[in-house]
Amino acid sequence: MPVVQWSPALLLGLFTVCSCVDEECIVGIVGHPVLLPCYPHTDLLRLQNVTLEWREEGEVVLKAEWKQDGDVLVWSLNSASIANNALHTGNLSLSLPRVSPKEDQRVYSLVMTPAENGSLLLCSRCLKTAG
Numbered sequence: 001m002p003v004v005q006w007s008p009a010l011l012l013g014l015f016t017v018c019s020c021v022d023e024e025c026i027v028g029i030v031g032h033p034v035l036l037p038c039y040p041h042t043d044l045l046r047l048q049n050v051t052l053e054w055r056e057e058g059e060v061v062l063k064a065e066w067k068q069d070g071d072v073l074v075w076s077l078n079s080a081s082i083a084n085n086a087l088h089t090g091n092l093s094l095s096l097p098r099v100s101p102k103e104d105q106r107v108y109s110l111v112m113t114p115a116e117n118g119s120l121l122l123c124s125r126c127l128k129t130a131g
């Protein structure tokens with residue numbers, strides 16, 4: 001696997017390719033699972049020591065850390081999950097097992113924190129509840 005330095009050019013590239021920061025609302029049925037889709041077009045696979053955080057209105061609900069040796073550490077609240085191989089497939093969607101009425105109009109965002117300096121917004125999704 002090629003080693004890629006985390007350069008300003010790469011950061012810029014991530015910003016410019018990410019057209020995913022639109023706030024389309026996903027409708028979730030109360031008591032049912034919902035998927036907040038996120039397929040950022042970034043070359044995440046080539047990065048090492050990547051940490052991703054899904055945040056609900058700024059509060060971390062899931063944190064996944066991909067180590068250089070291939071280990072994945074995942075921590076989450078309320079059984080929120082993403083696919084274990086998310087970094088490889090680019091499918092960083094967040095699964096919530098049960099939508100609660102209090103989650104209406106909440107904004108979920110996925111940020112990547114590759115370096116001490118940077119956190120990059122990869123996706124932002126709002127959730128509307130129904131039912």
Ligand SMILES: *[C@@H]1O[C@H](CO)[C@@H](O)[C@H](O)[C@H]1NC(C)=O
Pocket residue numbers: 048049068
């Ligand atoms: C990833 O983390 C390991 C262990 O902390 C470190 O040795 C390595 O240099 C890191 N790689 C990058 C690209 O930051």
Ligand SMILES: *[C@@H]1O[C@H](CO)[C@@H](O)[C@H](O)[C@H]1NC(C)=O
Pocket residue numbers: 035081082083091092093094095
């Ligand atoms: C993305 O991953 C989620 C599970 O995390 C899965 O439910 C969904 O079907 C996947 N999307 C695609 C297009 O494979």
Ligand SMILES: *[C@@H]1O[C@H](CO)[C@@H](O)[C@H](O)[C@H]1NC(C)=O
Pocket residue numbers: 115116117
């Ligand atoms: C972090 O940001 C500071 C100021 O913006 C910059 O001087 C420094 O080089 C950056 N470090 C990295 C690792 O990007």
